[in-house]
Every structure is written in C-alpha cells, then in structure tokens.
Amino acid sequence: MADPTRIRANVTGETTEVRVLMAHEMESGQRKDEQGKVIAAWFIRNVTVTWNGKTVLAAQWGPAVSKNPFLSFKFKGGAKGDKIVVTWVDNRGERRTDEAAIA
Amino acid sequence: MDTARREALRQGGGISLLALVAAAGWLTPGEACAAEAWNKAAFDTHSLDATVKALGGSAPTPSKDVTFFQTPDIAENGAVVPVGIASAIAKTESIAILVEKNPNMLAAVFDFPAGTEPSIMTRIKMAQTSTVYALVKADGRYHVASREIRVTLGGCGG
Incomplete structure (x- = not known):
C-alpha cells in the first residue's frame, strides 16, 4: 500500500486553499533499467478532491506529472473542521483515499 | 501487466x-x-490540435486571460518543473497542461466544478526545453496560452 497522501487545507475568509502531496512513483514508461528493458509506466490517472462529499477538483493525469505529485488550488466556501478527502487511482488500479480537516 | x-x-x-x-x-x-474515466486518446497525442480534438474541442484561440504563475523560465531539473496556470475566462471548466516536446504531449487535465477557482499549481516532468501550453476550456470553447521553459537536465529518460 502506498504511503498516505499529505493534505493541508486552510480557510481564509471565504476561500479554502488546499495543498496535496501524494506519494507515488509516477514511472514515466520512458526509462530503461540496466538491461536496457523499458520500465513499465506506473502513474496516477485520476485524482478527486471532495469537500464534505462535494467534488471540488477532478483531474486526469498522464505519466508526465512529477514523482510524488503536488497540487494546490482554492475553492469558495469551507469552514474549520470540514472534511477534505483526496482519492487517487493509478494505472494498475491501485487506489488510495486520505482525508483531512480544514484548519 | x-x-x-x-x-x-x-x-x-x-x-x-x-x-x-x-x-x-x-x-x-x-x-x-464512481468508476474513473481516463481519456486514453488524449494522453496519446503528439500535437496541440490533436490533443484538443481528442478532448472533444476544435482549434483553440490564443488568450491573454490565461496566465502562468510560479512557473520558471529556466528549470534546472526537468523531473520537477513547477507550473501554475490561472484562467480569468468566465465559466472555465477545465485547464490542461501540454508539453510540446514530451513523448506524449498532454501532462494533465484538471476539471473545475462551479465554486472552485480556475487556477492550479502542480509539478510536471519535461524531457527537454519546450513550449508549454495552458489549454483552457470555458463555456465549451478552447483557449490557449504558451510559455517556453528551458530545461537544463531532462526528466524523462535516463
């Protein structure tokens, strides 16, 4: 199982800023090992962020997103203690869901 | 596999x-x-026009309302290039990041439901110095802005 996703969510006035750091290899499928064999691509394809169950960001990724992906964005609304949930699914079908409370 | x-x-x-x-x-x-959809066709493309087509649009219009922020002109490490893109266009639905000289052009697509600011900051890999496109879908239409990012050390091969 992959390491937990780190989530920081802070509300300022009417806007909540969410910062997410996922733990994933994000293997590009372009690299070769010592024997010259291509290392198979392994990357997160879908990311969904919800706030109290409502989707606030959805993303589709290719292998060109950096290893241990980072993303940040803002949405209107949110209050201290509200739940932010981040789910990712990779191209092997593995998934991970983590949550944090807005601070 | x-x-x-x-x-x-x-x-x-x-x-x-x-x-x-x-x-x-x-x-x-x-x-x-909630089975996730992944647009394989769009992630297999090698040109801006082909990517827009695979995403379901037609030729994008250049726009000054699509801007880059916290994005370097010169990236020392192509494996980790910070890219921030914001759209000031009303009804922005999604922002895509495309790297012209990567093996596949499309890096990521972000969808913004109403209430989420059409602005995203992330990190991408770049194989070499290249033009990076910010493709914005707003009210069903596509808009684009570009920026050249010089890469000192490529981030795909090795």
Whole structure:
C-alpha cells in the first residue's frame, strides 16, 4: 500500500486553499533499467478532491506529472473542521483515499 | 501487466469482476460506482490540435486571460518543473497542461466544478526545453496560452 497522501487545507475568509502531496512513483514508461528493458509506466490517472462529499477538483493525469505529485488550488466556501478527502487511482488500479480537516 | 483484466474493467462487461474486487475488500461498493474515466486518446497525442480534438474541442484561440504563475523560465531539473496556470475566462471548466516536446504531449487535465477557482499549481516532468501550453476550456470553447521553459537536465529518460 502506498504511503498516505499529505493534505493541508486552510480557510481564509471565504476561500479554502488546499495543498496535496501524494506519494507515488509516477514511472514515466520512458526509462530503461540496466538491461536496457523499458520500465513499465506506473502513474496516477485520476485524482478527486471532495469537500464534505462535494467534488471540488477532478483531474486526469498522464505519466508526465512529477514523482510524488503536488497540487494546490482554492475553492469558495469551507469552514474549520470540514472534511477534505483526496482519492487517487493509478494505472494498475491501485487506489488510495486520505482525508483531512480544514484548519 | 494484466491487460485482460484492465480491458474487462474498461468495458462495462467487467461488472462481475468488479463485484469480485469489491468482495475482496479492495473497493467499497460506493467507490466502485464512481468508476474513473481516463481519456486514453488524449494522453496519446503528439500535437496541440490533436490533443484538443481528442478532448472533444476544435482549434483553440490564443488568450491573454490565461496566465502562468510560479512557473520558471529556466528549470534546472526537468523531473520537477513547477507550473501554475490561472484562467480569468468566465465559466472555465477545465485547464490542461501540454508539453510540446514530451513523448506524449498532454501532462494533465484538471476539471473545475462551479465554486472552485480556475487556477492550479502542480509539478510536471519535461524531457527537454519546450513550449508549454495552458489549454483552457470555458463555456465549451478552447483557449490557449504558451510559455517556453528551458530545461537544463531532462526528466524523462535516463
């Protein structure tokens, strides 16, 4: 199982800023090992962020997103203690869901 | 890689398999229902026009309302290039990041539901110095802005 996703969510006035750091290899499928064999691509394809169950960001990724992906964005609304949930699914079908409370 | 399983999952015919997966405790039923879509065609493209087409649009219009922020002109490490893109266009639905000289052009697509600011900051890999496009879909139309990012050390091969 992959390491937990780190989530920081802070509300300022009417806007909540969410910062997410996922733990994933994000293997590009372009690299070769010592024997010259291509290392198979392994990357997160879908990311969904919800706030109290409502989707606030959805993303589709290719292998060109950096290893241990980072993303940040803002949405209107949110209050201290509200739940932010981040789910990712990779191209092997593995998934991970983590949550944090807005601070 | 178990392609048969993947194919089965992609097609609707994988219901029994999904049920098995759910039974194995990998997925809760709720999550299984929210089967994620991934636009394979769009991620296989090699030109801006082909990518827009695969995403379901037509030729994008250059726009000054699409801007880059916290994005370097020169990236020392192509494996980790910070890119921030914001759209000031009303009804922005999605922002895509495209790297012209990467093996596949499309790096990421972000969808913004109403209430989310059309602005995103992330990190991407770049094989070499290249033009990076910010493609914005707003009210069904496509807009684009570009920026050249010089890369000192490529981030794909090795």
